[in-house]
Amino acid sequence: MTSRRIHVSAAVITDAAGRALVVRKRGTAMFMQPGGKPEPGESAAEALSRELHEEIGLVVEPGALQPLGSFESDAANEPGHRVIAEVFRVDAEPEAVSARAEIAEVRWITPREVASMPLAPLSLDFLLALAWADRPLR
Numbered sequence: 001m002t003s004r005r006i007h008v009s010a011a012v013i014t015d016a017a018g019r020a021l022v023v024r025k026r027g028t029a030m031f032m033q034p035g036g037k038p039e040p041g042e043s044a045a046e047a048l049s050r051e052l053h054e055e056i057g058l059v060v061e062p063g064a065l066q067p068l069g070s071f072e073s074d075a076a077n078e079p080g081h082r083v084i085a086e087v088f089r090v091d092a093e094p095e096a097v098s099a100r101a102e103i104a105e106v107r108w109i110t111p112r113e114v115a116s117m118p119l120a121p122l123s124l125d126f127l128l129a130l131a132w133a134d135r136p137l138r
Contacts (some may be wrong), residue, residue, distance in 0.1 A: 003082045004022070006075055009048035010035035010085040010122070012068060012093050012131045013058075019108040020131035021097065022123065023056065026104040030076040032120035033127050034058075034103070035085070044086035054099040056106060058089055068130055076120035083122055087130070 010033045022031040034055050035062050038047035039078040045062035052058040067090035075081035109117065113131055119128070 001055045001111050003080055004078075006037070006078065006081050006083045008083055008085050009044045009051065010127065011048055011052060011065075011089050012087060012127050013090045013097075014131050015108060016107075018132065019129055020112055021056075021092070022107050022109055022117075022119065023092045023099070023103045024105040024107075025077070025102050028077050028104075029118050031105075031107065031117055032076055032077050032123050033087075045088065048086075048088055054101045055099075055103045057100055057138070058090070058092055058097050063087050065090060071122060071123045071126045073120075074124040076122070085122055085126060085127075089130070 013035055023034045024031045034052060035048055036051035045065045048065060049062045052060055068087040068089055069078055069113060070086050072082055072084045075083045094108055099107055114128060
């Protein structure tokens with residue numbers, strides 16, 4: 001049986017201290033990078049810009065997003081589905097974000113916290129490694 005695919009845009013957001021932002025949607029247990037599904041006619045960057053504002057109150061112009069590539073993994077909250085994410089890097093500070101819309105919780109994490117958190121496969125397989133690839137913790 002072929003897995004169904006879900007296309008999303010996602011942000012790898014880090015702060016000046018090298019921590020990565022993860023969010024948890026209401027009614028779910030898994031933490032993941034913020035983002036969401038594009039609306040008809042939206043580019044991946046436009047969708048992410050809109051989703052970041054709606055979900056965490058962060059204003060980022062689509063042209064300011066730094067593309068990191070496309071990544072595929074099992075979907076966190078939809079059994080039998082695969083998520084294909086167009087991923088962008090964003091720098092932000094904790095005071096610039098807050099839980100809004102369907103987001104129940106935001107957390108800034110370090111690599112030491114990964115093993116003790118319920119994280120989405122896409123985050124574990126790819127995105128958190130991207131967050132810390134070139135930014136040592138201070």
